[in-house]
Amino acid sequence: MFEMYDLTGFQRDLLYVVAGLDEPHGLAIKDELEEYYEKEIHHGRLYPNLDTLVDKGLVEKGQKDRRTNIYAITRRGEREIEARREWESQYT
Template sequence: MYDLTAFQRDLLYVIAGTNEPHGLAIKDELEEYYENEIHHGRLYPNLDTLVEKGLVEKGTKDRRTNSYSVTKRGQREIEARKEWEEQYV
């Protein structure tokens, strides 16, 4: 997870804490947290990066809607990050 941006890490956390969210649900969660608009041009390329890294799996809800879920590798990365953070916080 060391090679992720903070935004990508936040995406991973939101996906992990939600049951197979779709892109707009993830966007809404992050907009509430950041208190700023998240543009599609920022959201979807970063989601694709998480998929390419094997941390997130992309599925389909219907013809127009993708869903996202954390892979086992993604969950291990979250656990490792949490352990690392607990050393300092």
């Protein structure tokens, strides 16, 4: 069974960004993370990690048009975020 702790910190941040935006495309996600990290996020890092989230069933990938994919959090992804927040709240 998958648990949130199986994700890298970067993948967890990706999941939170996808959850917080309305069907974002890759560049919108990239822009949000670059603002947070204050450095460039390369496509070779972004898209394989998004694909990992899709493969784990946390994010859905769809097509806006022929060239643009959009992403959305799944119910499972929402549950994992909620479980993580509950766990974190024990220590803050």
